[in-house]
Amino acid sequence: MARMTMIEAIRDAHDVSMSRDEKVVVFGQDVGYFGGVFRCTKGLQQKYGMQRCFDTPINESGIVGTAVGMAAYGLRPCVEIQFADYMYPAYDQLVSEAARLRYRSNGDFIAPLTVRMPTGGGIFGGQTHSQSPEALFAHVSGLKTVIPSNPYDAKGLLIASIEDNDPVIFLEPKRLYNGPFDGHHDAAVTPWSKHELGEVPEGHYTVPLGKAAIRRPGADVTILAYGTMVHVALAAVEETGVDGEVIDLRSIVPLDLDTITESVAKTGRCVIVHEATRTCGFGAELAALVAHHCFYSLEAAIVRVTGYDTPYPHAQEWDYFPGPKRVGAALTQVMEAS
Amino acid sequence: MTRNKVFQLHVPEPQCRPGDTPDFSAFDVPKAGEVDRPAVDVDAEDIRHLAYEIVRVTDDEGEAVGPWAPDLTEEEALKGLRDMMTVRSLDARMLIAQRQGKTSFYMQSLGEEAISCAFQAALSPGDMNFPTYRQQGLLVTAGYPIEDMMNQVYSNSADPLEGRQMPVMYSAKDNSYFSISGNLGTQFVQCVGWAMASAIAGDTKIAAGWIGDGATAESDFHSAMVFASTFRPPVILNIVNNQWAISTFQGIARGKAATFASRGLGFGIPAIRVDGNDFLAVHAVAKWAAERAHLGHGATLIEHVTYRAGPHSTSDDPAGYRPKTEAADWPLGDPIKRMKAYLIARGIWTEERHAQAQAEIDSEVLAAQKRAESRGTLHDGPHPSSKGMFDDVFEELPAHLIRQRQEAGI
Ligand SMILES: Cc1ncc(C[n+]2csc(CCOP(=O)(O)OP(=O)(O)O)c2C)c(N)n1
Numbered sequence: 063m064a065r066m067t068m069i070e071a072i073r074d075a076h077d078v079s080m081s082r083d084e085k086v087v088v089f090g091q092d093v094g095y096f097g098g099v100f101r102c103t104k105g106l107q108q109k110y111g112m113q114r115c116f117d118t119p120i121n122e123s124g125i126v127g128t129a130v131g132m133a134a135y136g137l138r139p140c141v142e143i144q145f146a147d148y149m150y151p152a153y154d155q156l157v158s159e160a161a162r163l164r165y166r167s168n169g170d171f172i173a174p175l176t177v178r179m180p181t182g183g184g185i186f187g188g189q190t191h192s193q194s195p196e197a198l199f200a201h202v203s204g205l206k207t208v209i210p211s212n213p214y215d216a217k218g219l220l221i222a223s224i225e226d227n228d229p230v231i232f233l234e235p236k237r238l239y240n241g242p243f244d245g246h247h248d249a250a251v252t253p254w255s256k257h258e259l260g261e262v263p264e265g266h267y268t269v270p271l272g273k274a275a276i277r278r279p280g281a282d283v284t285i286l287a288y289g290t291m292v293h294v295a296l297a298a299v300e301e302t303g304v305d306g307e308v309i310d311l312r313s314i315v316p317l318d319l320d321t322i323t324e325s326v327a328k329t330g331r332c333v334i335v336h337e338a339t340r341t342c343g344f345g346a347e348l349a350a351l352v353a354h355h356c357f358y359s360l361e362a363a364i365v366r367v368t369g370y371d372t373p374y375p376h377a378q379e380w381d382y383f384p385g386p387k388r389v390g391a392a393l394t395q396v397m398e399a400s
Numbered sequence: 401m402t403r404n405k406v407f408q409l410h411v412p413e414p415q416c417r418p419g420d421t422p423d424f425s426a427f428d429v430p431k432a433g434e435v436d437r438p439a440v441d442v443d444a445e446d447i448r449h450l451a452y453e454i455v456r457v458t459d460d461e462g463e464a465v466g467p468w469a470p471d472l473t474e475e476e477a478l479k480g481l482r483d484m485m486t487v488r489s490l491d492a493r494m495l496i497a498q499r500q501g502k503t504s505f506y507m508q509s510l511g512e513e514a515i516s517c518a519f520q521a522a523l524s525p526g527d528m529n530f531p532t533y534r535q536q537g538l539l540v541t542a543g544y545p546i547e548d549m550m551n552q553v554y555s556n557s558a559d560p561l562e563g564r565q566m567p568v569m570y571s572a573k574d575n576s577y578f579s580i581s582g583n584l585g586t587q588f589v590q591c592v593g594w595a596m597a598s599a600i601a602g603d604t605k606i607a608a609g610w611i612g613d614g615a616t617a618e619s620d621f622h623s624a625m626v627f628a629s630t631f632r633p634p635v636i637l638n639i640v641n642n643q644w645a646i647s648t649f650q651g652i653a654r655g656k657a658a659t660f661a662s663r664g665l666g667f668g669i670p671a672i673r674v675d676g677n678d679f680l681a682v683h684a685v686a687k688w689a690a691e692r693a694h695l696g697h698g699a700t701l702i703e704h705v706t707y708r709a710g711p712h713s714t715s716d717d718p719a720g721y722r723p724k725t726e727a728a729d730w731p732l733g734d735p736i737k738r739m740k741a742y743l744i745a746r747g748i749w750t751e752e753r754h755a756q757a758q759a760e761i762d763s764e765v766l767a768a769q770k771r772a773e774s775r776g777t778l779h780d781g782p783h784p785s786s787k788g789m790f791d792d793v794f795e796e797l798p799a800h801l802i803r804q805r806q807e808a809g810i
């Protein structure tokens with residue numbers, strides 16, 4: 063066991079996967095020699111050579127398109143898109159190709175690839191370094207979408223994603239790379255070395271896709287979150303004193319519906335939190351599922367706390383970001399309703 | 401029978417990495433003045449060699465030589481120097497401001513000032529640039545107030561973009577400067593569309609697109625080329641080859657092609673390489689391409705050969721991927737020093753006047769910075785109101801955004 067940042071945990075997941083399976087190849091912009099702009103692939107080229115870890119031209123459609131070809135051949139590419147905001151040129155390769163290859167060829171060809179990308183805001187990155195496009199992937203049949211909230215999960219989920227025989231989108235909340243950021247941007251962030259989920263086992267282990275984790279058990283309200291918002295939700299619970307049950311979904315496709323419905327059946331209330339814009343965000347899907355499956359348990363309307371339906375602004379970042387105050391207000395609101 | 405070879409993936413590598421001694425011996429620096437200057441209605445086929453050579457005008461003695469030597473007036477030449485010095489001074493101040501925590505981010509154009517300053521000087525009012533984040537010289541040369549640039553960099557209460565964009569992502573329609581997107585390559589093709597519109601509307605304005613060496617790998621670069629080839633709109637397509645794309649050297653984007661300019665040839669678009677650190681050469685080539693466009697002969701592709709002397713951005717440290725002294729060894733020299741040598745050789749400038757101009761420019765930039773900071777910084781505010789965050793998503797605020805704004809309590 064060692065304490066690791068999320069960056070180190072992701073790097074370690076690559077290392078473990080590459081050493082166990084020579085079919086795993088890693089590439090992307092600045093990923094090879096330099097080890098990635100966030101340093102998540104540092105040292106891999108030195109250790110595994112240029113054939114298995116290399117820099118690519120700046121062409122996202124090329125990165126994902128070649129990964130689909132390699133995966134169909136029998137390799138296991140794990141590629142990086144420098145920021146999720148830059149994945150759009152690759153979207154056609156994901157939607158029309160990676161996601162459907164198994165289906166349209168009746169299993170003759172498959173696309174076991176992992177596409178990693180930093181996601182989310184909180185770094186004053188403006189509209190091109192802050193987006194949370196998870197719903198755009200979740201909406202596509204044939205893509206799995208994973209979003210870790212801590213180093214332990216990041217390593218286990220990434221290894222599981224690489225070993226998965228279907229295409230997986232792996233979104234890394236960049237504001238969590240160095241610590242469990244809870245939305246209090248004026249306060250210093252606790253480093254992962256001081257957090258129990260910064261404790262990362264050595265060697266191989268997996269965290270299964272489609273299994274949520276209850277980060278804090280509670281009786282009064284279920285809070286559904288993933289990525290950075292897990293820590294924001296925990297802070298909001300702490301600060302309001304509402305006995306919230308915080309569920310970290312970890313992957314949104316596949317989704318652990320059982321954990322969600324069991325919790326809401328118990329609490330009777332549900333708040334859904336994500337950083338992405340609201341309209342057709344993944345919260346809409348969650349709200350529909352909860353409404354349908356837990357209709358008779360609900361004591362208050364389901365509330366969503368999300369980014370507003372605007373591009374991600376630069377100077378107004380902290381008014382845009384759904385921080386603990388906004389989540390706390392939603393908790394109070396659902397507790398008052400009944 | 402020949403035996404099949406067992407394959408290995410070819411991955412290009414730069415000649416030097418940190419710890420190595422920079423080596424530009426393979427970089428052939430042609431003598432100034434040697435490349436011919438064709439007529440502007442020339443066919444791409446007839447000037448294939450210009451995609452491989454380098455147009456250079458200012459020689460080592462500061463003399464402007466050869467057929468491309470432009471006849472700049474004394475005033476134009478001195479303005480060119482002044483614009484470049486202003487850009488460098490502005491960059492230096494904003495870099496420090498970022499380090500002091502006054503804003504989130506900054507990008508310099510250190511070593512590349514000649515390209516945007518000389519190019520803008522060759523455009524006419526109403527023409528439109530589609531710049532990348534490294535062409536601040538276009539704005540400075542077009543006379544956009546540096547104070548407003550700083551207001552944007554600070555996202556302060558006077559920021560013309562209301563704090564919505566990251567630093568340096570300027571927009572200034574009246575100064576021929578299209579709104580910058582952070583997504584690489586997207587605007588290269590939009591620029592072709594703007595030029596097509598000028599043709600459809602029967603206008604006389606031209607457009608200029610900008611892209612880095614690394615970003616030429618994006619599909620949008622190729623989209624731009626094919627539309628420019630098919631519809632022959634009045635457009636100048638600029639590739640700024642500064643050797644690096646963050647940590648990747650130009651060979652990753654260029655592949656087996658000898659030059660970026662040669663990408664134009666397959667599209668039948670005349671392509672010219674120019675010494676990007678030579679103000680006079682850039683100006684001459686830009687004028688040539690602009691005249692070509694204005695006379696209805698269509699697109700030109702220009703590769704500006706230069707070197708990114710600074711880090712990619714304030715988030716980057718090049719010590720991790722290239723030799724520290726590589727910039728100093730760059731064989732095309734420094735654009736400001738070269739322009740100064742030219743002006744001195746021409747007899748219209750002296751070391752004393754240069755030192756005096758430097759002091760004047762620095763104090764103007766500093767004064768502009770003081771004025772900008774009196775309107776706030778990202779760190780300390782005041783910022784544009786958060787209420788405005790909901791405006792301009794659409795022309796009119798729709799009901800759901802009114803509701804969200806109310807919910808936000810701002
Ligand atoms: C579509 C897209 N992919 C990736 C990035 C991240 N990125 C920003 S700048 C850059 C390097 C660009 O290099 P180059 O085109 O040579 O321009 P330079 O920075 O050297 O001026 C990269 C990869 C981006 N902004 N947009």
Ligand SMILES: [Mg+2]
Binds near residue numbers: 613640642645
């Ligand atoms: Mg470059």
